[in-house]
Amino acid sequence: AQKITQTQPGMFVQEKEAVTLDCTYDTSDPSYGLFWYKQPSSGEMIFLIYQGSYDQQNATEGRYSLNFQKARKSANLVISASQLGDSAMYFCAMRGRWSSNTGKLIFGQGTTLQVKP
Amino acid sequence: NAGVTQTPKFRVLKTGQSMTLLCAQDMNHEYMYWYRQDPGMGLRLIHYSVGEGTTAKGEVPDGYNVSRLKKQNFLLGLESAAPSQTSVYFCASSSLVEQFFGPGTRLTVL
Numbered sequence: 001a002q003k004i005t006q007t008q009p010g011m012f013v014q015e016k017e018a019v020t021l022d023c024t025y026d027t028s029d030p031s032y033g034l035f036w037y038k039q040p041s042s043g044e045m046i047f048l049i050y051q052g053s054y055d056q057q058n059a060t061e062g063r064y065s066l067n068f069q070k071a072r073k074s075a076n077l078v079i080s081a082s083q084l085g086d087s088a089m090y091f092c093a094m095r096g097r098w099s100s101n102t103g104k105l106i107f108g109q110g111t112t113l114q115v116k117p
Numbered sequence: 118n119a120g121v122t123q124t125p126k127f128r129v130l131k132t133g134q135s136m137t138l139l140c141a142q143d144m145n146h147e148y149m150y151w152y153r154q155d156p157g158m159g160l161r162l163i164h165y166s167v168g169e170g171t172t173a174k175g176e177v178p179d180g181y182n183v184s185r186l187k188k189q190n191f192l193l194g195l196e197s198a199a200p201s202q203t204s205v206y207f208c209a210s211s212s213l214v215e216q217f218f219g220p221g222t223r224l225t226v227l
Contacts, residue, residue, distance in 0.1 A: 004159075033214070045160075045207060045218035091159050095216075102167050103148045103211040104175065107159030 002027045004094050006108035013082045014116050020067070021077040021111045023092030031097045034075040035105065036066065039089040048090075051075060082115045089113075119143055121219035123208050129225045130198045138193040138222050140208030148211040149191040150175070151183060153204040154221075160207060166191055198226045 003026040013019035025034065036048040051059045051066045059066040067076040079086055089112050093105040124139045140149065147168045152160035152175075162175030166185040180202060182194045191210075195202060203226045208219040 035216070037218075043205065043221050043223075045209075045221075047215055047217070050214055093159075102165065102173075103216065104150065104162055104165060105160070105209075105216055107161070109157065109159050 002029070002094055002096055002106045004092050004106050004108035006092055006111050008111045009109075010112045010114070012114050012116060013079075013086075015084060016081055018078060018080045019082055019113065021079070021090050021092075021113065023075045023077065023108060025073050025075060025092075025094050027073075027094060027096055029096040033095040034066070034068070035093040035095070036064070036075075036077045037091045037093060038086075039091065039110070041088070045091075049077070079113075084115050084117060087113060087115045121208055121210055121217050123206075123219035123222050125222060126220065127223050129227065130195075131227050132199060134198050135194070135196050136198065136224075137195075138206055138208075138224075140191045140193070140210075140219055141189055142191075142208075142210040142217070143189065144210060144212070144217065145188070146210035146212060146217075147188070149185065150209045150211070150216070151181070151191065151193045152207045152209065153177065154207060155204050163193065163206075198224075200226045202226050 005024045032053045034051045038046040049061045063080045065078045089110045092108040121142045150165040151163040164183040169188040172183045206222045209216045
């Protein structure tokens, strides 16, 4: 069975500092993908970053980077230079091997990030 | 290019009433999904579709039915609403990499 665990229900960070949101996963699929989504208070799900299990480099998208440690089964999200607009709920999600999982995502419980001015 | 749209955005039902949530996507994606999000939890998959005319059960399918008569539309039905179905419902469609979400429907069952 596949599982995503986010152990930090809530986090605080000072504006302009970096913050790491933790995500660990469990899967027996040899090929899988890891995602991070942002959900602001308005409720929409915003795609942030994707990491494939066979990707050699850690994914980066602007101020977001994914610290992928395959042996530890962790896929932490790093936000650099935090901004007030980063205050939101963040979800880690996993998709197993495409052919067997048809693109379904398994979500963690989320981490609420609050950025302090 | 509207992406994924959902109708309605809000709805209040009484126990036992029925309703249909409509999801539409204009990205020509084969795969579509319905999730629900309850307070303090991540999204859980209700049903999904891998193409026009196909549907399959997800993690929490009980009390829901779906149909995919047209590739661009994915309907979620509640035949007899229960208070436990009070939730926010998200539709999504998927390319090979990214899953695109609609804005959500907030449903309250009294």
